[in-house]
Amino acid sequence: EIVMTQSPATLSVSPGERATLSCRASQSVSSNLAWYQQKPGQAPRLLIYGASTRATGIPARFSGSGSGTEFTLTISSLQSEDFAVYYCQQYNNWPPIFTFGPGTKVDIK
């Protein structure tokens, strides 16, 4: 079973600053890695898929990178609406299992 870890658990950032979130898989997931944003009381929203492709309508300040076991989500200049919890998600080919990381909360410094 592939285990996903995310760091840090909480990231305190000032508006306008850059935020860098990490996600690690216990074994290679190739580029089968996605990032989601979840605000309080809302459903998750897909941000990035294929490790680096922005989903429809996602602003360019969000970018993803990495492959294999190490992945990064970067928010280049934090806006007020970006304070949320961010989850990474991997897909394992067989058995077909989808695993989410524990999340990183980005809050206002």
Next chain:
Amino acid sequence: QVQLVESGGGLVKPGGSLRLSCAASGFTFSDYYMSWIRQAPGKGLEWVSYISSSGSTIYYADSVKGRFTISRDNAKNSLYLQMNSLRAEDTAVYYCARGPVAGDYVFDYWGQGTLVTVSS
């Protein structure tokens, strides 16, 4: 636009059953795999099950295998989750999600969720 609306959540006693529904609109439902994903209060996300576009392929997380049954009715644009032998640890918000999307294996649209509480 894509809309997914869950219903059927509520309070149920341990060992009880509940059936969740998800009404889909704004896309060709029969073209897409669909999933249930849950989130326990204050916790992270856990994929529960998915069903292929035709309903012929189904997978479950080990935590619900043998107790939960996913199904769909393409004529009614609806997804279902029959939950039996419910346990306290099944307490969560249950989201209906479109996907895994072919080739990318992600969930691109989510409903707002329905809360299931298992308690005596």
